[in-house]
Amino acid sequence: MLTKKQIQLLEFIQGRMARDGVPPSFDEMKLALDLRSKSGIHRLVTALEERGFIRRLPHRARALEIVRLPDALSKGSDSRGGEMRPRALDSDKAAQPTLPPAAPLVEAAxxxxxxxxxxxxxxxxxxxxxxxxxxxxxxxxxxxxxxxxxxxxxxxxxxxxxxxxxxxxxxxxxxxxxxxxxxxxxxxxxxxxxxxxxxxxxxxxxxxxxxxxxxxxxxxxxxxxxxxxxxxxxxx
Structure with missing residues (x-):
């Protein structure tokens, strides 16, 4: 069972990788989830890794990959109802559209x-x-x-x-x-x-x-x- 913040972070990482092809930085994650320090992001990333949702690749900058998604994200819906989505960011600080629903992780040819x-x-x-x-x-x-x-x-x-x-x-x-x-x-x-x-x-x-x-x-x-x-x- 993931917490609200863990789901928000996983959704933000998935959306950013779908948009840019690379995962967000820890600073971007911190701002998107409205946290005061990067230590909170480190704890969330560690928790997601321990639960088998993401994998950190050693000796690489921003080296995160999504292993699997919870049902709420893979179905493109929010089973928690009323939950806030994280703010999408770019370096211009302009408002971004809501991130698209995450696609199910299925094998593709x-x-x-x-x-x-x-x-x-x-x-x-x-x-x-x-x-x-x-x-x-x-x-x-x-x-x-x-x-x-x-x-x-x-x-x-x-x-x-x-x-x-x-x-x-x-x-x-x-x-x-x-x-x-x-x-x-x-x-x-x-x-x-x-x-x-x-x-x-x-x-x-x-x-x-x-x-x-x-x-x-x-x-x-x-x-x-x-x-x-x-x-x-x-x-x-």
Whole structure:
């Protein structure tokens, strides 16, 4: 039996992973559940782990994965009636829509995606246009079988978003993005990089998730969105 706060946290993690492809930070969890300190989040995460709902992966930033969901979430309904949902957050502190109901954790057939090469999570590298090989990804990661591809990550500029050197990111091909989304950006027609996207007053900010890297501010015409992060695959 989970407590109200444990269910709220599990729902917030599930919603954020469905939206961004990576789990939220402890600070984001703290704000979403309106707690005063991260120690409360640590206790909730530990309790969920002990009960077999989530798993923490060692030696990785933000390394959480959901193992299973309680019936109340997997059915997309709240059996506790009247329970408050956690506040969804982004770095602009703008109001977000209510998180969508969590989908049941069911086995989905693996789908082969083309791996288009390597993407820089650091200094941009040359744009990638050729398939190097294919990789099987869970069908549950994709909204459809089309318009998705994968890239191998090189660099550490997105480690605080849970994206490490050597990971494979799953990208939905699209030419637009909302502020705060992690995207593949084509810079000046020849450099490809994986960064968080923000647009304001005719400029585009490509933000790293590592304080060692500076945000790049570029005119809008120099940045083309090539796709949005929807999933991540990690090998050990």
């Amino acid at each position: 693996a789908i082969e995606l083309p791996v288009m090469g390597r993407i820089a999570a650091g200094v941009p590298i040359e744009a990638i246009s050729e398939v190097s090989h294919h990789i099987a990804v869970p069908g549950s990661m994709l909204t459809s079988r089309e318009h998705h591809y994968a890239l191998e990550v090189r660099g550490d500029s997105m480690i605080e978003a849970g994206i490490n050197d050597g990971d494979v990111v799953v990208i939905r091909e699209q030419d637009f993005a909302d502020n705060g989304e992690i995207i593949v950006a084509l810079v000046d027609g020849h450099e490809a990089t994986l960064k968080r996207y923000r647009r304001k007053n005719g400029l585009v900010a490509l933000e790293a998730a590592n304080p060692a890297y500076e945000t790049r501010l570029l005119p809008e015409h120099m940045v083309r969105v090539q796709g949005r992060l929807v999933g991540l695959i990690r090998s050990y």
